[in-house]
Amino acid sequence: MTMLMPAATQNPLLQADGLGVRIGERWLCRDLDLLLQPGECLAVIGANGAGKTTLLHTLAGLRPAAAGQLALAGRALQHWPLRELARFRGLLAQQQPDHFTASVLETVLVGRHPHLGRWDWEGAEDERLARAALAEVGLEGMAARDILSLSGGERQRVALAALLAQAPALFLLDEPLNHLDLRYQIAVLTLFRRLAEAGRGVVMVLHDINLAARFADRIVLLDGHGGACAGSRDEVLQPALLEAAFGHPLRRVEVEGRVLFIPA
């Protein structure tokens, strides 16, 4: 299914034509067309194992597409030098492996890596960006803390701050709400919504259909059998499509003008 084209601009942040993603012999999605303009948020939803993360990694250029074309800012993905690509798109990984001690500030400064030359050390400007990123996620007083002493939600926010310090134009977020409490779930999605409105683009894997409905302009729904349904929020968030993809009946209700899906 093809996405409805918005008013065509020169270079969309992300464009996929006939994209196919495959693991071994299993197709996770085929013939997926996507277009993400600056200012837009796209949510990827689907059941466990449907291929959301693999699709996100493919969009990030971390694994090759099995079929189709992928372009970032009008340039085919395979023509991007790695460092330049790392300044243009940033990925929040689903898990944050920590094996060694490090301060929160050091961990956030890792996001500045693609902006520094081989012999450069992080300078005052990098540190300013890192501290501003920490303030954005509500961790301003924690710069000197050891990451091994943080809670899961705090650790997740450190990873988000590192991504903000990387300052890409295109954010690719794999379950950004992992470990976050209610307040920070809304705060983080509001933050990325605001970044999108400032001209960036956001692709995020979400589990909560209702948060996707509230914060995303466009949705990709993976059905787990190689089918992908991409379109505007209202096109994709149909009870019948969602029930087929998640394998559980849903009820659609409206509360104070907002559409909600409740598992039956």
Add this chain to the structure above:
Amino acid sequence: MAANPALAAARRSLPGRSRAWLVLAVLLPGAAAAFAWALTAGELSIPLADVAGALAGAGDDMAARVVRELRLPRALATFACGGLLALAGALMQVLLRNPLAEPYVLGISGGAAVGALGAITLGAATFIVHAGAFAGALAAMLLVFGLAHGDGSWTQTRLLLTGVIVAAGCGAVVTLMLALAPATQAQSMLFWLMGDASSANRPWPALVLLIAGLLLVLPLARDLNVLVRGELAAQALGVRVRRLRYALYLLASLFTAAAVSLVGTVGFVGLIVPHLVRLLLGNDQRVLLPVAALAGGTLLLAADTAARTAMAPMQLPVGVLTALIGVPAFLFLLARHPGR
């Protein structure tokens, strides 16, 4: 860039770097003192002034020749080997992203032991024992690399398991050779296994490798900082992860092979020194790698001097001393930094 006051301010606020200068200010005189001790102390006690004169080339008496031909080569060799082992340990810990990794975890030392003990069994000359150790280490490194590579996935679990299994196999062969060896050979085999610098008289290959290795590794140090954060994150930040991991494996293996072929399988330096530095300075590889090399060299040099003077004229295996010095120092620091 260093003149930039803003940058200087940033340096101050990042704890690792300012403390790194402090630690270097302690370590450099420490290394010099270790060298002074190594050159003056021994069966023949030589005053520092005479040592300086001998190094400058003056004098041809026995003391000057002892300094130039025996003590200096041995001191340089043990220092280089200690530095190589600490560096290899730090690199292995990043490669396997495991704080328990050390230079011998992937079977390099096992291969070297089989080679060295094989040469001792044949009654070969010292030089052949060194060459045998190096050949064994390289063979183990290639074997582990080939087996772990397998289907091309080369995950760290697979690498670690392959290395541990190869090490276990080598351990069995070593035990067999020890069991079958006559008593005189068994003694020198045990010394080699515990680490023994008494035959380390050709320091230059190890020294050159230590300096070249540092020059090769330091430009990669920030990439290593990123790799510590996970392979996926590193790839997304523009690091060529696969190439970097190959380079890490080859360099760490080569450093280990060079060190053990000279001084045998000295324990603890490669595990404890990177951890000591990490406890004091954090895990920024740009600071950790050079400081660990310097600290490892100093520790092994001091331990070797203690090993040959403590019960003189008897020489103890240096590996016993590194453990006796390193373990309490490590436990002390660990107790002072709770929660790490």
